[in-house]
Amino acid sequence: MSKVFYETAAIDYANAAPHIGHVYEKIICDFLARFHRLDGYETNFVTGTDEHGEKIARAAKNAGQEPQAFVDYVSEQLFQPAYQRLLISYDDYIRTSSERHKRYVQEILRKVYEAGDIYYAEYEGLYSVGSERFVTEKELVNGVLPGDSEPPILRKEANYFFRMEKYRPWLIEYLSEHPDLIQPQAYRNEVLEMLKEPIGDLSISRPKDRVPWGIPIPWDENHVTYVWFDALLAYASSLESRGLFEKFWPHAWHVIGKDILKPHAIFWPTMLKSAGLPIYKRLVVHGHILAMDGRKMGKSLGNAVDPLALLDKYGVDALHYALLRDTTLGSDSPFGEEVVAQRLNSDLANDLGNLLSRVRTMLLKYCGGVIPAPSSPDSEVARAGVALAGKVRKEVDALRIHLALEEVLQYVRGLNKFINDVKPWELARDPGRQKELESALYTVVEGLRIASVLLEPALPTKAKELRAALGLGDYTLEQTETWGLSPAGTRIPEEAPILFPKLEARTENAQAKTEPQSSNALIGIDDFAKVDFRVAEVLKAEKHPKADKLLILTLNVGDHTRQVVSGIAQYYTPESLVGKKLVLVANLKPAVLRGVESQGMILAGEDAQGRIVVITPEQDLPPGAKVR
RNA sequence: GGCUAUGUAGCUCAGCUGGUUAGAGCACACGACUCAUAAUCGUGGUGUCGGCGGUUCAAGUCCGCCCAUAGCCA
Numbered sequence: 265m266s267k268v269f270y271e272t273a274a275i276d277y278a279n280a281a282p283h284i285g286h287v288y289e290k291i292i293c294d295f296l297a298r299f300h301r302l303d304g305y306e307t308n309f310v311t312g313t314d315e316h317g318e319k320i321a322r323a324a325k326n327a328g329q330e331p332q333a334f335v336d337y338v339s340e341q342l343f344q345p346a347y348q349r350l351l352i353s354y355d356d357y358i359r360t361s362s363e364r365h366k367r368y369v370q371e372i373l374r375k376v377y378e379a380g381d382i383y384y385a386e387y388e389g390l391y392s393v394g395s396e397r398f399v400t401e402k403e404l405v406n407g408v409l410p411g412d413s414e415p416p417i418l419r420k421e422a423n424y425f426f427r428m429e430k431y432r433p434w435l436i437e438y439l440s441e442h443p444d445l446i447q448p449q450a451y452r453n454e455v456l457e458m459l460k461e462p463i464g465d466l467s468i469s470r471p472k473d474r475v476p477w478g479i480p481i482p483w484d485e486n487h488v489t490y491v492w493f494d495a496l497l498a499y500a501s502s503l504e505s506r507g508l509f510e511k512f513w514p515h516a517w518h519v520i521g522k523d524i525l526k527p528h529a530i531f532w533p534t535m536l537k538s539a540g541l542p543i544y545k546r547l548v549v550h551g552h553i554l555a556m557d558g559r560k561m562g563k564s565l566g567n568a569v570d571p572l573a574l575l576d577k578y579g580v581d582a583l584h585y586a587l588l589r590d591t592t593l594g595s596d597s598p599f600g601e602e603v604v605a606q607r608l609n610s611d612l613a614n615d616l617g618n619l620l621s622r623v624r625t626m627l628l629k630y631c632g633g634v635i636p637a638p639s640s641p642d643s644e645v646a647r648a649g650v651a652l653a654g655k656v657r658k659e660v661d662a663l664r665i666h667l668a669l670e671e672v673l674q675y676v677r678g679l680n681k682f683i684n685d686v687k688p689w690e691l692a693r694d695p696g697r698q699k700e701l702e703s704a705l706y707t708v709v710e711g712l713r714i715a716s717v718l719l720e721p722a723l724p725t726k727a728k729e730l731r732a733a734l735g736l737g738d739y740t741l742e743q744t745e746t747w748g749l750s751p752a753g754t755r756i757p758e759e760a761p762i763l764f765p766k767l768e769a770r771t772e773n774a775q776a777k778t779e780p781q782s783s784n785a786l787i788g789i790d791d792f793a794k795v796d797f798r799v800a801e802v803l804k805a806e807k808h809p810k811a812d813k814l815l816i817l818t819l820n821v822g823d824h825t826r827q828v829v830s831g832i833a834q835y836y837t838p839e840s841l842v843g844k845k846l847v848l849v850a851n852l853k854p855a856v857l858r859g860v861e862s863q864g865m866i867l868a869g870e871d872a873q874g875r876i877v878v879i880t881p882e883q884d885l886p887p888g889a890k891v892r
Numbered sequence: 893g894g895c896u897a898u899g900u901a902g903c904u905c906a907g908c909u910g911g912u913u914a915g916a917g918c919a920c921a922c923g924a925c926u927c928a929u930a931a932u933c934g935u936g937g938u939g940u941c942g943g944c945g946g947u948u949c950a951a952g953u954c955c956g957c958c959c960a961u962a963g964c965c966a
Binding site: 526623689 | 894895896897898903904905906916917918919924925926927928929931932933934961962963964965966
C-alpha cells in the first residue's frame with residue numbers, strides 16, 4: 265500500500281480575523297500532517313481562504329474597500345501571518361479569488377453542465393442576506409432567522425441548479441459501503457438521517473447584477489457561482505494547479521467543524537460524483553471550542569480567548585499541546601488560558617522538561633557529558649518504549665489524539681519513576697557500579713528520544729530542542745520502534761536552556777473577562793466586612809525548620825494564641841519580632857506551609873527595593889482589638 | 893414534535909463484543925528522595941457509573957421509559 269496522505273483544513277471565510285476555532289482546526293490538521301510525515305507518508309496539507317460571496321462584498325463595502333483589496337488584506341495580513349506564527353505546516357494555501365482556482369471551478373462547472381446535471385429555473389422565496397440563502401418560514405423565529413440581525417426579504421430570481429437530489433440514492437449506498445467515510449460515527453448517523461428526506465437540488469449561482477463578487481458561470485456571464493460550489497472545489501484546485509491531483513486526491517482527508525457537515529457530507533460527494541471524480545477518503549468532524557464555563561464563546565459574551573495572546577504568552581508548543589490534549593475530537597470542549605498554563609506546568613515542565621534536566625545533569629556529572637553504551641533492550645522501559653509507537657498510531661488512527669498524547673506522557677512519567685527506582689546518585693557513590701549507572705542513564709536518554717519523536721507532531725519546536733539538548737538529531741516514527749539508536753559517545757551540549765519555563769495563568773484576568781460588567785476589581789463594603797483583622801502580639805518567633813524564608817510566629821490574639829507561618833525570615837530575625845504588635849487576618853482559612861499549619865496571615869507591605877515591612881499600630885492597641 | 897449523540901471521582905476523560913473489590917491524569921493531603929524547573933516517586937476516594945424499571949447466574953456495559961445537555965431535521 266502506498267503511503268500517501270492528503271489533508272485539508274476547511275478554508276476560512278475571509279470576512280473577519282481568525283479566532284480560536286480556526287486555530288483549533290488548523291492545529292488538529294497540523295498534528296495529523298506532522299504525524300503522517302514522521303510515519304513515512306508522502307504528505308500534502310492544504311488550507312486557504314474562501315473569498316467570494318455576498319457577505320464578503322458587504323464587509324468590503326463597510327470597510328470602504330474593493331472586494332479584492334479587502335480579501336487580500338484578510339487573507340495576507342490576518343490569516344496567513346497568524347498561521348505562520350502558529351507554525352501550521354501547510355504545503356499550499358489556496359485562495360478562491362486566485363486565477364488557478366477560478367479556472368478549475370469553471371472547468372468543473374462545465375463538466376457537470378455537460379453531464380446534464382445543471383438546469384436553469386426561477387425561484388421565489390424568503391432570502392436571508394446574513395446567511396446568503398433562501399430560508400423557509402418554519403425556520404424563522406419572530407420573523408428572523410436565528411443568528412441573523414435582519415429579517416429575510418422576499419426575493420425572486422432565476423438561478424442555476426445542480427441536480428443533487430438525483431444522487432441521493434447513490435450517496436446513501438456509498439455511505440453504507442464506506443462506513444468509515446465520516447468520523448466520528450455520530451456525524452455519519454446525522455448525515456444518514458438527513459438523507460432519509462429529499463435533499464432537493466442545490467442552487468449554485470447568483471445573478472451577477474446583484475452579487476458581482478464571484479466566479480462567472482462559464483456559459484452565462486450574467487451569473488456567478490454560489491459560494492459552496494466555488495469553495496469546496498478549492499480542496500481539488502490546489503492539487504490540480506500544482507499537478508498533484510492524481511497522486512494525492514484519492515487519499516484525501518477533510519477536517520471540518522461540525523457546523524459545515526452538510527455541505528461536506530452531501531453537497532461535496534454528489535458534486536464530485538457528477539464531475540466524474542473520486543470521492544474523498546475521510547471526513548473528520550470536530551466540535552467547537554467553548555469558554556471555560558462551558559458556554560459558547562463569543563465576542564458579545566466577552567469570553568472569547570485570543571489565540572495569538574496565548575501564543576505570545578505560553579509559546580507555540582504549549583498552545584498546540586494543550587489544544588490537542590484537552591479537547592476530544594468530535595465533541596465541544598471548554599478551553600482557556602488556565603488549560604494552557606496547567607498543561608504547560610504539569611505535563612511539559614514538571615514531567616517532560618524536568619526529566620530532561622535531570623538526565624542532562626547526571627550525564628554531565630557522572631558520565632563526562634557523553635552518552636554511554638546502549639542498555640539492554642530487554643528491560644521493561646525498553647520494551648514499553650519500542651511498543652509505544654504502535655499504541656500511539658492506534659489512537660491517532662481512531663482520531664483520539666488526546667489519548668495518544670496521554671499514552672506518551674504515561675511513558676514519560678514511567679521514566680521519572682525509573683530514575684527514582686534505580687537511584688543513579690547512589691550508584692555514583694560506588695565506583696564498582698559505574699556500568700550499572702551508565703546503563704540506567706542510557707535507558708532514560710533512549711526513552712526520551714522515543715518520547716520526543718512521538719510528541720513532535722504536538723510540539724513542533726520543543727521536541728527537536730529536547731533532542732538537541734542530548735546531542736541527538738531527528739528520527740522517524742519507525743525509528744522509535746528499535747531500542748538503542750541514540751549513538752553511544754555522543755557529547756551533549758554543556759549548556760541548554762530550560763525547555764519549558766513555568767508560567768502562572770492570570771486567573772483574575774480570566775475572571776474579569778467572563779464578567780465584563782463587573783466594576784473592575786472594586787469591592788463593596790460587604791466584601792471588606794468579611795475580613796476579620798485583629799491586632800496580635802508576637803509571643804514567640806522561630807525559624808521554620810524546613811524553609812529558609814519562613815518564620816513560625818506564636819501570637820497573642822487577646823482571648824487565645826495562634827500559630828502563623830509568615831514569609832518574612834529574610835527581613836526580620838525571630839528575636840526582633842517578639843513583643844511587636846502586628847495586624848493579623850484572623851479568619852483566613854488555615855493552610856499548611858512546608859508541614860507547619862498557619863492559622864492566619866500577617867499584613868505587610870513592600871518598599872521600592874522589595875523589602876518586606878510588617879504593619880504595626882501607630883499607637884498601642886490591646887491584643888485582639890478589631891481593625892477596621 | 894422526530895432523530896442522533898452525550899451524561900462515570902471536584903475538573904478533563906478511559907472503560908473492547910455484559911463477568912473478579914469501576915480506572916487514569918490534574919487538583920488536594922501526607923510520606924520518601926535529592927540527579928532535577930520548590931521538580932520527581934509512593935500512599936490516600938463513602939463515586940447512588942443521570943433517574944426508574946426490565947432481561948440475565950452476572951449490567952457502567954443490553955432493552956424500555958423518564959430527566960438534563962448539545963446538535964441535526966421538520
